[in-house]
Amino acid sequence: MKQYDAIIIGAGQAGTPLSKKLAKAGWKTALIEKRFIGGTCVNDGCTPTKTLIASAKAAYIAAKQADELGIKIGSFEIDFAKIMKRKNEIVMNGREGSEKSIRETENLDLVFGEAIFTGDKIIEVRTTSGEVLELSADYFFIDTGTRTKIPDIEGINKVPYLTSTSILDLKQLPDHLLILGGGYIGMEFGQLFKRLGSKVTIIDSASTFLPKEDEDICEEITGIFREDGIDVYQKSKAKSLEYTDRKIKITFEHEGKTQAVSGDQLLIAAGRIPQSDLLKPENSGIEIDEKGFIKVDDKLQTNVPGIYALGEANGGPAFTHIAFNDYIIVCYNLLNKENRSTKDRPIPYCMFTDPQLARVGMTEKQAIEKGLNIKVAKLPMSSVARGVETGETRGIMKAVVDADTHKILGVAILAVEGGEVMSVLEIAMRAGMTYDELRNYIFAHPTYSESINNLFMKLDE
Numbered sequence: 001m002k003q004y005d006a007i008i009i010g011a012g013q014a015g016t017p018l019s020k021k022l023a024k025a026g027w028k029t030a031l032i033e034k035r036f037i038g039g040t041c042v043n044d045g046c047t048p049t050k051t052l053i054a055s056a057k058a059a060y061i062a063a064k065q066a067d068e069l070g071i072k073i074g075s076f077e078i079d080f081a082k083i084m085k086r087k088n089e090i091v092m093n094g095r096e097g098s099e100k101s102i103r104e105t106e107n108l109d110l111v112f113g114e115a116i117f118t119g120d121k122i123i124e125v126r127t128t129s130g131e132v133l134e135l136s137a138d139y140f141f142i143d144t145g146t147r148t149k150i151p152d153i154e155g156i157n158k159v160p161y162l163t164s165t166s167i168l169d170l171k172q173l174p175d176h177l178l179i180l181g182g183g184y185i186g187m188e189f190g191q192l193f194k195r196l197g198s199k200v201t202i203i204d205s206a207s208t209f210l211p212k213e214d215e216d217i218c219e220e221i222t223g224i225f226r227e228d229g230i231d232v233y234q235k236s237k238a239k240s241l242e243y244t245d246r247k248i249k250i251t252f253e254h255e256g257k258t259q260a261v262s263g264d265q266l267l268i269a270a271g272r273i274p275q276s277d278l279l280k281p282e283n284s285g286i287e288i289d290e291k292g293f294i295k296v297d298d299k300l301q302t303n304v305p306g307i308y309a310l311g312e313a314n315g316g317p318a319f320t321h322i323a324f325n326d327y328i329i330v331c332y333n334l335l336n337k338e339n340r341s342t343k344d345r346p347i348p349y350c351m352f353t354d355p356q357l358a359r360v361g362m363t364e365k366q367a368i369e370k371g372l373n374i375k376v377a378k379l380p381m382s383s384v385a386r387g388v389e390t391g392e393t394r395g396i397m398k399a400v401v402d403a404d405t406h407k408i409l410g411v412a413i414l415a416v417e418g419g420e421v422m423s424v425l426e427i428a429m430r431a432g433m434t435y436d437e438l439r440n441y442i443f444a445h446p447t448y449s450e451s452i453n454n455l456f457m458k459l460d461e
């Protein structure tokens, strides 16, 4: 059995930087990865989807926006093979660059294979070259992420469905893409395939898209999807799936009636589940919760001293920047003896539809549930100078403020560069700025961020 100071399982957004930092600090470290360096974000998540979304935006400009701006584009073609090739090259650059820097790090062994806990702080790794290794370490860091949840629907095993991973390998555009699940994955893929020319139908069991968000924001974004010609069925429970003549038929209950819709491709986007069933952490005494996520404290340590779980494996918010922040917490606590924790950290996020939906802090409904004395500012994008000038008038900016302290409690920015505006407000919130200060703050004109002035002026009306 080979002994290490630290073993990291999963080369995702937390595991990769942590492995390099520990090794550089002199720890004898092993990084175990069963698939690709970079994990979901680089290979099957953020990088490929945001790359495809950029191509879809170019198609949207050619089909619609250019004309509105007085530019006639007679006809244009979607070169799907070229779009996918560009995406593949960007993914490969990210993956290979990361792998190169791991291989160049002293004290760091990279092992490609699947790790399974077999005893107390012991793993077995079945390597991709067919070896079986037994490894042990004083410290373990689990960064094994999640995979697509396949819902239990009659007939699901008889239809050739796609996941957010396999859809990235399509060779041709679907004629009609059915999407089961209208969360982040369903909405981002739905809009991008619609813009590239597919007919798109999204079926979701919840009463609205993104039910955790405020109702006005959900209504606004549902309206934008419908305006773009995407068929949206909410409150729709899928009952069965069938596959005949290369068509997938999904039968569902909608408003008390049984309905059916058929398409040539089906994307399952109904959430993600942890991988602990494969990792078997219980063999090392590590506790998991009822959904299979690894239980951790606010320093990300499991019930077993010296074993930590980072990123999506611990059931925290499923975002790359959170996995990366998990790495920062663990790394700085272990190497610099700091006292960082997950308590009170901001959880910003941005869904990359067009317009983007960017959020940080409390929603209006959360603030009301907490019994806070609040004021709400709303500014439609049609009143934002930059939006009007660029033709990007869809969406709304919204802020929830404390009526007593005037501090900002949360924001929802549904706007073309919503993520950037939200990040400005996130820093202002962290700095404890009041809305009065932001209403009168000097921003360059005419930027989207400048409209933060106008957003908070709404509270004076």
Ligand SMILES: Cc1cc2nc3c(=O)[nH]c(=O)nc-3n(C[C@H](O)[C@H](O)[C@H](O)COP(=O)(O)OP(=O)(O)OC[C@H]3O[C@@H](n4cnc5c(N)ncnc54)[C@H](O)[C@@H]3O)c2cc1C
Pocket (backbone or CB within 6 Å): 009, 010, 011, 012, 013, 014, 015, 032, 033, 034, 035, 036, 037, 038, 039, 040, 041, 042, 044, 045, 046, 049, 050, 113, 114, 115, 116, 143, 144, 145, 146, 164, 185, 275, 278, 279, 310, 311, 312, 313, 317, 318, 319, 320, 321, 323, 352
């Ligand atoms: C389609 C899609 C789009 C997304 N877009 C965004 C976005 O725009 N912004 C954002 O913030 N987030 C986005 N996310 C979420 C983001 O990708 C994840 O939150 C992030 O990658 C989680 O990182 P992680 O380190 O927890 O796990 P991962 O990145 O999933 O890494 C886990 C790694 O562990 C490996 N592994 C698992 N089990 C074992 C084992 N037993 N042995 C060895 N290796 C193992 C896996 O192969 C994988 O490489 C998206 C996700 C998807 C699916």
Ligand SMILES: NC(=O)c1ccc[n+]([C@@H]2O[C@H](COP(=O)([O-])OP(=O)(O)OC[C@H]3O[C@@H](n4cnc5c(N)ncnc54)[C@H](O)[C@@H]3O)[C@@H](O)[C@H]2O)c1
Pocket (backbone or CB within 6 Å): 151, 180, 181, 182, 183, 184, 185, 186, 188, 203, 204, 205, 206, 209, 210, 236, 237, 238, 269, 270, 271, 272, 317, 318, 319, 349, 350, 351, 352
């Ligand atoms: N831009 C981003 O940051 C980004 C992008 C993509 C994914 N992600 C991350 O990945 C995670 C997973 O995304 P996701 O979209 O798979 O999950 P999700 O949990 O966000 O959405 C799943 C959706 O599927 C619906 N659903 C569940 N079961 C269903 C069923 N049987 N029939 C019909 N609808 C059903 C739910 O009501 C929900 O709306 C997200 O939580 C997010 O954190 C982030």
